[in-house]
Amino acid sequence: MTVSLGSFTFQCGETVPEFEVAYETYGEFEGDNAVLVCHALTGSQHVASGAREAEGTAGQARAWWDDVVGPGKAIDTNEYFVVCANVPGSCYGTTGPASENPEGEPWGTDFPAVTVGDWTRAQRQLLDELGVGRLHAVVGGSVGGMNALDWAKRYPDDVHRVAAVATAARLDAQCLGLDAVARRAITTDPDWQGGDYYGDEGPTDGLALARQLGHLMYLSKDSMERKFGRRSAGREGGRDRFPSDPAGGFFPYREVESYLDYNASKFTERFDANSYLYLTRAMDDYDLANGYESDADALAAFTGEALVMSFTGDWHFTVEQSHDLEAAFEDADVPVTHRVVDSDHGHDAFLVEPENVGPPLRSFLDSGVSTDGGHAPVHNSLFPG
Template sequence: MTIGSFAFERGGELDLDVAYAEYGDPEDPTVLVCHALTGSQYVAGPAPEGVSGQAAGWWDALVGPGKPIDTRAYHVVCANVPGSCYGTTGPASEGPDGEPYGADFPPVTVSDWTRSQARLLDELGVETLYAVVGGSVGGMNALDWAKRYPERVERVAAIATSPRLDAQCLGLNTAADAPSRATRTSRAATTTAVPEPDEGLAVARRIGHVMYLSKASMSDRFDRRVAERQPAERADPSAEGFPYRDVASYLDYNAERFTERFDANSYLSLLRALDEYDLAQDAPSDAAALAGYEGDALVVSFTGDWHFPPEGGEEIADALEGGAGAVAHRVIESEYGHDAFLVEPDRVGPPVRTLLERGASAVTTETERDVTPDYPRVCTGLLPDA
């Protein structure tokens, strides 16, 4: 949907198309789901041709008839964010001169995502959101809704997220950014003697995948085992005499699949939006930033998530305590790392369902240790990405 001229927070203005998916009856209360860094609007069910793998149905276990975000009771909307490459205008989109914007696309922020979603919802005739739910940077997006449009939101669920990235994550994102940045080209100039864009993106994605997993989950899944699948050839001839390990095979495979579905310039745009997000921006504190929000809030953290650790979730919960609504911080023991919010829906689903059906005051806040799954755990050989 075209939402008209859109002014970006850091400068630049263009006519913006926002791609979105809807589920359920538009007459029911609306739940906005915010996707993670490289996700799409297709939060549930199959996606059109060209959108596959981890970008399609990425939270299918949570959204649908009878599921925690029940499409028999709620109208669910998920919008692809500006800067992405799944339909919303981004670096891969055609600019006024008929060529992709590429590096000339305006810089994007999480606030740009929130404002574009608000404009979309205006076009859809949705004034008040029953809930905003998001994981990872999508959780930051959900918090930005509570900060920017507190009067439009009744409930917020911020899952596996933090008020801002710490120095370690910023440093790793810088390392992931560097190879892709070296390949980023402008329409006004070309570069030579640098890797192909896909090569830089593949390196960045390998770093990202290591960030999403915990030390325990990597040890359990890979240890030092030699891979059964051997590459046809090694890029470095001197490596021929050394084993090709399972962890290398996993990272190489996922990097290859990712470059088939994602745009390098889009990845850089979204990664910088993540890096720059700070809940307390333009406010003296996190609590002051959320002072206007009076609805219920659920924060979910995972003990094995060093990317967005439980301490960050506690900071969010503390910041929300001054509001009129109830606040619950559910800490879930998990060794999966950051990806737990995607691969363990049986752990995420119950508190989200409770928030929607009965409010945050009904969600227990102690650490969850023993859970009987409501439905089969989604845990395939290749873990989803955030």
């Protein structure tokens, strides 16, 4: 589904005269049971199967949290009215660089600069259109967790509970650097054409490289060793064959290369390169404390409760960064639980370990902050059945 918000002015000061937001809803609205789910960097509004009147998402971005959102699941759509909106600057129906400008041409890089704050403001306007006032909860993972934190900062009276999963108050220097390299892979691809590539093939090689860097950021050393090791993929034809490699292939094409090549190829079929540039810039720019003296000051007006969830194998958004978030909530006198999940899956754990993510999330949505302190690692054995 798509709704027009009319004219929308971005934080950079530029305005899009006709701004649309694509969204999906699940469950029935009962006045005080709305839960906003914020998607990660290249996700979509298609958070789960069974969306009401879903349009245009099949084959674009799968139901990315289908094991967490749905009837009887952690975010129970029998109980909660779930809304997920595609963020400004993306390419799954919400207005972004690939959308038409007033002259009927793609915006390209003339599209206004986008921030996480713009995502939050667009979501607030969407919810107004849907008749949703105060939210029961906002839940988000990765940069979607930054989006959730921004709700506590920007609209502290509009949300009762905030769940920030595998995220941080800001990116560290290493992740900023990797994102910069990923963007340069796109912008140095000759087919990028300064962002004016629509109608042509576009910078598929650059976008593929950017996505491969992303995959390396999302996996841990342990998970990569377990999945790939140094094994050969069992076939020849790796795209980066060494020039002096004899016919028949002297150097192996390894499983890790095959995995990266396959996933990058699939990604370039579904995602827009300019959107990748815009959304990574928004993530890099986000700083919870911006405009305040500290993270705690930014959260001081929030009167609800918070859940912070981190994963031991995640080096993209670390457990230490989540401890800092927990401390910021505590300093702001916000009741908070920090769940540390013992995992070697890396950053992707919040997507691929629903058995670990679901139970603490369900408990938090239903009952609020745990009275047990919430600091013990989460193991499967703690949540039988």
